[in-house]
Amino acid sequence: MVATVECLVERGWSGTTTTLVAERAGVSRGAQLHHFRTRGELVAAAVEHVGAESVQHLKARAEQVADAADRTTAVVTLIADFFASDLFTAALELWVAARTDPELRTVVVPLEVRLGRETHRLTVELLGADEARPGVREAVQATLDLCRGLALANQLTDDSKRRARIVRQWAAMVDQELGRAGT
Amino acid sequence: MVATVECLVERGWSGTTTTLVAERAGVSRGAQLHHFRTRGELVAAAVEHVGAESVQHLKARAEQVADAADRTTAVVTLIADFFASDLFTAALELWVAARTDPELRTVVVPLEVRLGRETHRLTVELLGADEARPGVREAVQATLDLCRGLALANQLTDDSKRRARIVRQWAAMVDQELGRAGT
Numbered sequence: 001m002v003a004t005v006e007c008l009v010e011r012g013w014s015g016t017t018t019t020l021v022a023e024r025a026g027v028s029r030g031a032q033l034h035h036f037r038t039r040g041e042l043v044a045a046a047v048e049h050v051g052a053e054s055v056q057h058l059k060a061r062a063e064q065v066a067d068a069a070d071r072t073t074a075v076v077t078l079i080a081d082f083f084a085s086d087l088f089t090a091a092l093e094l095w096v097a098a099r100t101d102p103e104l105r106t107v108v109v110p111l112e113v114r115l116g117r118e119t120h121r122l123t124v125e126l127l128g129a130d131e132a133r134p135g136v137r138e139a140v141q142a143t144l145d146l147c148r149g150l151a152l153a154n155q156l157t158d159d160s161k162r163r164a165r166i167v168r169q170w171a172a173m174v175d176q177e178l179g180r181a182g183t
Numbered sequence: 184m185v186a187t188v189e190c191l192v193e194r195g196w197s198g199t200t201t202t203l204v205a206e207r208a209g210v211s212r213g214a215q216l217h218h219f220r221t222r223g224e225l226v227a228a229a230v231e232h233v234g235a236e237s238v239q240h241l242k243a244r245a246e247q248v249a250d251a252a253d254r255t256t257a258v259v260t261l262i263a264d265f266f267a268s269d270l271f272t273a274a275l276e277l278w279v280a281a282r283t284d285p286e287l288r289t290v291v292v293p294l295e296v297r298l299g300r301e302t303h304r305l306t307v308e309l310l311g312a313d314e315a316r317p318g319v320r321e322a323v324q325a326t327l328d329l330c331r332g333l334a335l336a337n338q339l340t341d342d343s344k345r346r347a348r349i350v351r352q353w354a355a356m357v358d359q360e361l362g363r364a365g366t
Contacts, residue, residue, distance in 0.1 A: 012283040014197060089282070092335075096279045099272070099338050100195040109339050138352035145349060146325060149332030155282050156292050166328060169321035173356050 001025075004046030008090035013097035016043060040104040044111050047091050051115055055122060058082050062126045072178070073171040075126045076143060079119075080167050083151035084160070091115075092155070119144055129178055139177045146170060184208075187229030191273035196280035199226060223287040227294050230274050234298055238305060241265050245309045255361070256354035258309045259326060262302075263350050266334035267343070274298075275338070302327055312361055322360045329353060 003024035007016045018039050022032045036042035058078060065074040098108035123140050124131060131137045150166065153159045186207035190199045201222050205215045219225035241261060248257040281291035306323050307314060314320045333349065336342045 010283070012279070015283070092279060095335070095338055096195070096275060100193070100198070105339060112339060135352050135355070138349050139356070141345070142329060142349050142353050142356075145332035145336060146329045147332065148335050149328035149330065152278070152331050152335060153328060155278060156288060156295060162324070166321050166325045169318050170325050172318070173322070173360055176359065177356055 001046045001049040004043055005050045005086060005090040008043065008047075008093045009086045013043075013093040016093075018042060021046075038103065038107075040098075040101075040107045043094060044104075044107045047087070047094060048111055048114070050087055051091070052118075054082065054085070054087050055118060059122065059126075070171070072127065072175045073168055075123075076147075076167050076171045076174065077164070079123060079126070079143065080147045080150050080163055083147040084154040084163065085151075088148075088151045089155065092152070116144075127174070127178065133179065135177060139174055143170070143174060184229045184232045187226055188233045188270060188273040191226065191230075191276045192269045196226075196276040199276075201225060204229075221286065221290075223281075223284075223290045226277060227287075227290045230270070230277060231294055231297070233270055234274070235301075237265065237268070237270050238301060242305065242309075253354070255310060255358045256351055258306075259330075259350050259354045259357065260347070262306060262309070262326070263330045263333050263346055266330040267337040267346065268334075271331075271334045272338065275335070299327075310357070310361065316362065318360060322357055326353070326357060 004016065004021050007021055007024060011020075016039070018032060018036075019029065021042065022029050032042065036045065062075060062078055065071060065078070068074040094104070094108055095112070098104040120140065123129075123144060127140065127143075129136050129140050131140070146166075150159070150163050154163065187199065187204050190204055190207060194203075199222070201215060201219075202212065204225065205212050215225065219228065245258060245261055248254060248261070251257040277287070277291055278295070281287040303323065306312075306327060310323065310326075312319050312323050314323070329349075333342070333346050337346065
């Protein structure tokens with residue numbers, strides 16, 4: 001699974017052949033074909049699997065910052081760094097390829113919905129956000145859209161310094177919106 | 184130029200051959216080769232040209248909302264819709280391909296810098312933002328990163344309704360940051 005994500009990062013969607021993935025993962029082509037009918041299914045399953053593992057890893061790290069003085073900044077930093085990772089790069093290859101590949105699209109659209117729900121739920125939990133308050137649900141979603149945009153800006157060059165400044169500023173704005181500025 | 188962007192949107196980077204672009208634009212391959220040495224140069228020039236035209240179009244539309252009661256929401260809506268357009272889709276094809284194509288990368292990285300500067304300057308102007316105030320520069324940059332993230336969420340499905348809700352919430356938070364909430 002990790003081998004597939006690595007392959008997407010190194011060679012893009014077009015270079016991620018099922019043969020190459022089988023070779024890297026040390027799995028026979030027969031066993032692979034038994035589980036996945038198409039290259040799209042194989043690659044999407046790998047991104048989903050690694051995604052789920054990464055979310056668990058993110059939760060564990062977030063517990064360590066539970067008592068940080070500036071918890072919102074710490075949490076938004078974790079999420080922004082989570083997005084600006086190889087996993088996002090691999091997912092981006094899939095998303096972009098799916099746009100002009102109808103078969104791949106049928107696999108990727110439901111995956112996007114599942115990953116979107118999962119990251120939203122996690123962000124609400126980590127921020128301790130009360131979505132019953134007007135505007136809070138949208139502020140949480142905006143945080144995730146911002147992190148996606150920041151991850152995109154990190155594809156061709158290392159954007160980590162600028163990202164840290166923007167995350168700090170946004171965390172301050174979110175804190176105000178969550179009704180706990182200055183706490 | 185528009186033909187190249189259309190081709191990227193319809194067929195992606197891999198399907199945007201110089202032959203096809205020449206055919207669609209009604210230009211001979213000879214004339215095309217006279218101006219551009221590689222497919223990357225040709226395609227990047229098209230994205231930059233259409234990008235510059237779109238920025239002019241955006242400025243003209245922004246002037247029409249100059250007197251809107253809720254100017255910030257109107258401006259952020261314009262910018263978010265500008266990003267969630269075919270031009271962004273075409274640029275995204277280039278960006279993603281450039282990540283695993285060193286030659287294309289040398290063309291795309293400086294283009295990304297130029298387009299980034301241009302859109303930042305425009306956003307500061309349209310929002311009437313005072314970047315001397317602490318945090319304002321980062322809030323403007325965050326607005327552009329958000330719009331990129333929203334555009335990404337619009338690639339496989341029509342995300343315009345959700346986008347409108349997030350833009351409204353974002354604009355309210357930016358207004359507060361610019362020091363003119365409730366005005």
